[in-house]
Amino acid sequence: MNARTREPRGRIFLTLLLALFLSVVPLPVWLDAVRPSFMVLGVLYWSISWPHTGGIGLGWIGGLALDVFQGSVLGQHALALALVTYIAVREHQKIRSKPVFQQSLIIMGELFIYEFVVFAIDGWTGHTLSGPLRWVQILTGTLIWPLAAALLGRSHAPR
Amino acid sequence: MAAFGVGDNRRLAGRGASPGFRFTVYAIVSIVVMVLDQRGGWLNQARYVLQAAAYPLQLAVSSPSAAVAWIRESMQTREALRTENTHLRAQQSALALRTLNYDALARENAQLRGLAKGLPPIAQRWLIAEIVNTELTTLRQRMLINRGTTNGVSAGQTVLDDAGLLGQTIHVGPWSAEVILVTDPEHAVPVQIERTGLRTIAVGAGNEGTLALPYLPANADVKPGDRLITSGLGGVFPAGYPVARVAEVHRDAIQPLAQVRAVPLAHIDSDREVALVWFPDAHPLSSDIQPQPTPAKPAAPTAAPTEAPPAPPPVQAVPPAKAPARAKVKPAPPQDADKEATD
Numbered sequence: 001m002n003a004r005t006r007e008p009r010g011r012i013f014l015t016l017l018l019a020l021f022l023s024v025v026p027l028p029v030w031l032d033a034v035r036p037s038f039m040v041l042g043v044l045y046w047s048i049s050w051p052h053t054g055g056i057g058l059g060w061i062g063g064l065a066l067d068v069f070q071g072s073v074l075g076q077h078a079l080a081l082a083l084v085t086y087i088a089v090r091e092h093q094k095i096r097s098k099p100v101f102q103q104s105l106i107i108m109g110e111l112f113i114y115e116f117v118v119f120a121i122d123g124w125t126g127h128t129l130s131g132p133l134r135w136v137q138i139l140t141g142t143l144i145w146p147l148a149a150a151l152l153g154r155s156h157a158p159r
Numbered sequence: 160m161a162a163f164g165v166g167d168n169r170r171l172a173g174r175g176a177s178p179g180f181r182f183t184v185y186a187i188v189s190i191v192v193m194v195l196d197q198r199g200g201w202l203n204q205a206r207y208v209l210q211a212a213a214y215p216l217q218l219a220v221s222s223p224s225a226a227v228a229w230i231r232e233s234m235q236t237r238e239a240l241r242t243e244n245t246h247l248r249a250q251q252s253a254l255a256l257r258t259l260n261y262d263a264l265a266r267e268n269a270q271l272r273g274l275a276k277g278l279p280p281i282a283q284r285w286l287i288a289e290i291v292n293t294e295l296t297t298l299r300q301r302m303l304i305n306r307g308t309t310n311g312v313s314a315g316q317t318v319l320d321d322a323g324l325l326g327q328t329i330h331v332g333p334w335s336a337e338v339i340l341v342t343d344p345e346h347a348v349p350v351q352i353e354r355t356g357l358r359t360i361a362v363g364a365g366n367e368g369t370l371a372l373p374y375l376p377a378n379a380d381v382k383p384g385d386r387l388i389t390s391g392l393g394g395v396f397p398a399g400y401p402v403a404r405v406a407e408v409h410r411d412a413i414q415p416l417a418q419v420r421a422v423p424l425a426h427i428d429s430d431r432e433v434a435l436v437w438f439p440d441a442h443p444l445s446s447d448i449q450p451q452p453t454p455a456k457p458a459a460p461t462a463a464p465t466e467a468p469p470a471p472p473p474v475q476a477v478p479p480a481k482a483p484a485r486a487k488v489k490p491a492p493p494q495d496a497d498k499e500a501t502d
Contacts, residue, residue: 079189086182
């Protein structure tokens, strides 16, 4: 137990803050359309590598923060993120042992589930106005995953 | 593989409940929160607190663009400032003249209608707010401004800039408020075509910074260049404020409705400051009904022409409770005149 005191809580918090920043910082319209869900990527990374410290609670809080900042129905992104982190935590050992390429495919699936839940709740709450552009985020998120994972890995991997 | 650090490989059972159980709990909490938030705004208090907590980060997010603006401003030359100054001075005197003119017209208008007593002040109070952050996407057209309940701002308040209607506040925190713009696809504003007095509804069209008028029949009298002003129906916006200018009218023989596109007059993408406006009777019911209990003077029906209950007007059964008394300030379009007559 005592060897585990170096849980990267501080880094997880910073990652969350950075992800939140990146998801709300104003961007030009064309960039905004392809902006990946940084929050999902960050939360997933920490849920896979530290399933105890990260995990469902972290995902839920990150999602709630997104809800507050984006003015969506409270709980919408929270539910979607909790679901994908649950999957990630359950399968973290399998995901972790895969090469980066396959990881990206898994992340793509996760992002799809996430977007689908958000989309479904949008529909149920009467915010159905959305173009096909929202699905582009899945692709950009997948493409950016290896980079994000490498950067975050660098932040806590032992030298 | 390579992407991850050591992590820890202990079984999850070691700490707390199983992930499945945790997820179930969080999912139930989310759903309850969503239902509460969606219905009846039970969570307004929670949202208020959360919005207060979010404000520092929102400020931080907007700081790069604010810094750029500040640098650009401080780099401005003396010459530029001087020309701007003279320009502003000229504009100011022109506006002052127009205000004088306007006061006179308003008085005359009120006299003509015999409403001198009932004439409300145009705006009770103004508050200038700075834009902290904007979100202009296809799905959402919102702004965050740096005034909140501590400045007396409430939800559903009219937001203007110098050229026209911008939108209204929706979520209000202690120091900040979110403004939903007229171009937001979830926003609709009751408008009137200034030239003809025809009333309709302008719905935001999202990204292109345009409004759509989806409920005009194909034979409606509307043409490019027409100005749209708020009609005051619905009771959120006061009547008579400019909203948009019709840019394009498309009539298709197959479609029963005309497709009309209008461009908002407010400078949505270049504004840095906006104005929040208080009107003497923000809620039509509270103010329009109140004059009623006062002793029945003979002038009462004209002084408050919008009170419906005692003598239901034959034509406009639905709107009169809301058609605000403020409509008088502007030159009355024909339809409004009709309505006044029926009351």
